[in-house]
Amino acid sequence: MRQFDPWPVFFRREWRRNWPFLVGFAITGTIITKFSLGLTEEDAKNSPFVQRHKRKNKPV
Secondary structure, eight states, rough: OOOOOOOHHHHHHHHHHHHHHHHHHHHHHHHHHHHHHHHOOOHHHOHHHHHOOSSSSSOO
């Protein structure tokens, strides 16, 4: 006799509850990655945020 496998039921139920979070997380991550990879060294030199958090002694 075949035993009942609860995993498909669990994943189906959880997907229905969590898909908006997962899709939003994926979209946000893609946007952040796209903008982060588009930054150049020149952008970092002109950025007030980078200048404010710049270390005096950079590790090599």
